[in-house]
Amino acid sequence: MAGGIGSRFWPxxxxxxxxxxxxxxxxGRTMIQQTYDRISQIVPKENIFVITNKEYVDLTEQQLPELNSENIVGEPMMKNTAACNLYMAKKIAAKNPEANMIVLPADHLILKETVFLQKVELAFELASQNDYLITLGITPTRPDTGYGYIQFEENNNSDFYKVKTFTEKPDLEIAKTFLESGDFLWNAGIFIWNVKSILSAFDQHLEEMSQQFLSCEYNSNAEEQCIELIYPKVNKISIDNGILEKAExxxxxxxxxGWSDLGTWTSVYENAQKDENKNALKSKHILTYNSKGNIIRLKNNNKAAIIDGLNNYIIVDTEKALLICPRDNDQLIKDYVQDLKTEKKGEKFL
Known part of the structure; x- marks a missing residue:
């Protein structure tokens, strides 16, 4: 899944x-390229599909020249994650009605790739033998309100657990209670299932959407036109809200x-290399004085920057825009972008 805009990473x-x-x-590799590199170790490239916004199909082809162009699918508009999951399940099922599939966000960091591949192999094995909808869960390290949480039922098998509850992005107080209870995991947004299982779940829990996608002849010349007609009518809902919170x-x-969804500049800071003052720098021409805990990114590596007296700040300079804000305010960047949209001619900076 590679269709997001990533507005929290402006500019x-x-x-x-x-x-x-x-x-x-x-x-040296973009996020989508790293995701491809990771999964192509166990999934042949002809079985790897990218679903993105129509606007990014050419960009995807440039960055993943290994893929056949018909494996890069453009959505006509953004409809959250339920629609794209159903679309791709239909497309894959039309090729192989027995297929198992893994759904991966294109912009996540996974440092322990060997462990990841082992867990995916286990998930594929479970999905091929059972009517299971499977997700990978990460042990939470903080009460983060940006993630979905999975409460699991204890059993004698330590490899996988039945999900008890599924909560998408709780508020801070609820997130704290989740962390204290010890039986919650972060939802990594990585799903594994058999196409029959997920299509059956759509029939049961998102029946109207399931009906809407029945009319297309997938992997044919008529598919794109059919999808163009369907998408404006489709409900905008996440796979988490639409299916996973309801399914048994x-x-x-x-x-x-070693996972992060790299959803904010702070998460990038946490995973970046830092100097002796805990500053995460990429350019060799940045000098810092009395400054600690900053993330500094310059689009032009030939530009010099002097930072004096700033602690725990995000400083991002591009050709069109400059952002300077406290790291604690990284969740407000979406609001900054929204405000800029309302400014006269503000769109050109987005």
Whole structure:
């Protein structure tokens, strides 16, 4: 899934060039390229599909030249994650009605790739033998309000658990109680299931959407036109709200993956290399004085920057915009972007 705009990463992430197509951590590979590199170790490239916004199909083709162009699918408009999951399940089922599939966000960091691949293999095995909807769960380290939480039922099998409750993005007080209880995991947004299981779940829990997607002949010349007609009518809802919170057959595999959804500049700071003053810098021409705990990103590596007296700030300079704000305010960047939209000619900076 590679269709998001990543507005919390403004000004580096823009409407034309969102974060999944950026080398956020300075590794030499963009987020979508790293996701491809990871999963292509166990899934052949002809079985890897990317679903993104129509606007980003060309960009995806440029960054993943290994993929056939028909494996890169453009959504006509953003409809959250339920619609794209159903669309791809239909498309894959039309090729192979027995297929097992994994759903991966294109912009996540996974440091422990060997563990990740082992957990995915286990999930594929479970999905092929059972009518299970499976997600990978991460042990929470803080009461984060930006993640979905999975409460699991204890059993004698430590490899996977039945999900008891599924809560999407709770408020801070609820997140704190989840953390204290010890039986909650973060939802990593990585799902594994058989196409029959997920299509059956859509029939049961999102019946109207399921009916809407019946009319298309998938993997044919008529598919794109049919999807163009369907999408304006489709309900905008996440797979979490629409299916996983309601289904009785959801299971979770706990996984210590060195995972982050890199959803904010603070999460990038936490995963970036830092100097002796805990500053995360990418450019060799940045000098800091009396400054600690900052993340500093310059689009132009030939530009010099002097930072004096700033602690725990986000400083991002691009060709079109400059952001300077406390790291504690990283959740407000979406609001800044919204305010800029309302400014006269503000759109050109987004």
């Amino acid at each position: 580096m992430s823009t409407q034309k060039y969102p974060k999944q197509f950026q080398d956020i951590l300075g590794t 057959n959801v299971f979770v595999i706990p996984a210590d993956l």
